[in-house]
Amino acid sequence: MCFLVYQFIFINLYIHTMKIKHWIKAFRLRTLPLSVSCILMGFSLASLESSVDYILLSLTITTTVFLQILSNLANDYGDGIKGADKNRKGEQRMVASGLISKKSMFSAVILFSVLSLFSGLALIYFSFDLSTLFYPIVFLILGLFSIWGAIKYTMGKTPYGYIGFGDVFVFVFFGILGVIGSYFLFCGQINPIVFAGAFFCGCLSVSVLNMNNMRDYQSDKIAGKNTVVVNKGLSWARYYQVSLILSAITALSIIYLHTLNHWLLLTLFPVLILLLNIKKVVTFKNNIELDAELKKIALSTFAITLIITLCLV
Numbered sequence: 001m002c003f004l005v006y007q008f009i010f011i012n013l014y015i016h017t018m019k020i021k022h023w024i025k026a027f028r029l030r031t032l033p034l035s036v037s038c039i040l041m042g043f044s045l046a047s048l049e050s051s052v053d054y055i056l057l058s059l060t061i062t063t064t065v066f067l068q069i070l071s072n073l074a075n076d077y078g079d080g081i082k083g084a085d086k087n088r089k090g091e092q093r094m095v096a097s098g099l100i101s102k103k104s105m106f107s108a109v110i111l112f113s114v115l116s117l118f119s120g121l122a123l124i125y126f127s128f129d130l131s132t133l134f135y136p137i138v139f140l141i142l143g144l145f146s147i148w149g150a151i152k153y154t155m156g157k158t159p160y161g162y163i164g165f166g167d168v169f170v171f172v173f174f175g176i177l178g179v180i181g182s183y184f185l186f187c188g189q190i191n192p193i194v195f196a197g198a199f200f201c202g203c204l205s206v207s208v209l210n211m212n213n214m215r216d217y218q219s220d221k222i223a224g225k226n227t228v229v230v231n232k233g234l235s236w237a238r239y240y241q242v243s244l245i246l247s248a249i250t251a252l253s254i255i256y257l258h259t260l261n262h263w264l265l266l267t268l269f270p271v272l273i274l275l276l277n278i279k280k281v282v283t284f285k286n287n288i289e290l291d292a293e294l295k296k297i298a299l300s301t302f303a304i305t306l307i308i309t310l311c312l313v
Helices: 002-027 029-046 054-082 102-127 134-152 166-187 193-215 217-223 228-232 234-259 262-283 287-312
Strands: none
Touching: 002 029, 002 054, 002 102, 029 054, 029 166, 029 193, 029 287, 054 102, 054 134, 054 166, 102 134, 134 166, 166 193, 193 217, 193 228, 193 234, 193 262, 193 287, 217 228, 228 234, 234 262, 234 287, 262 287
């Protein structure tokens, strides 16, 4: 009898452990450093103008992480029900593989939409004097737009990721809103140097998406997911990737020239990894080779922004 009880407990623990592992995979933790990078960039550049509230920093990062997880879950759900992940290569998707049900994933999308909203409201509350409602309302609208953007990338009848607008929205969310928006939250003004930071994070974020779309070129084409790569072709996407990486490095050089902080030369090490990505993009033979490059670009972006933060704050 005791043996049966222990066996029952063990089986249930095993099932719950496997479910947790599946949800962790659905969160796609390797994408989170990229989303945090734009906040660190805004934070470090804002510190050049004034002291920064670390409560605001923690709330901004929390909101951004919730939005990124929301985007990942919505992407898993949207691509899963549309069949885009049926023949894809690389990291396994939870809905397409049947490891997480459509109903459970949809519920998780709702949960993280709510978490993103409440975290964003807390951020607005601590950021602004509510006696003047203009900026709180503006950032509330931007927050709702971000939640909509995270969901509509692959969900709904006309997801913008399926009609070639994914690159534009990624640049807007990770570059313009992520860097410039957080910069304004931290110091209440706009300095031209923040546009270089936005361009750096925006270009590298788009480069990660482009690598993802190059890897999934065949499966996206079959599923009718008309990404920029599907529309323009792999040859064009190679040159596009090179231009994105070089544009980001140019923006980083502008930040260095603006600050003249020689410790920023430490960013040359992760920049070297970005340059090696150019070599891989030009020479790869099999699309699956690009899967490892996604993590390299994301972590290199995070490393660069972390170095900038440690040097400037």
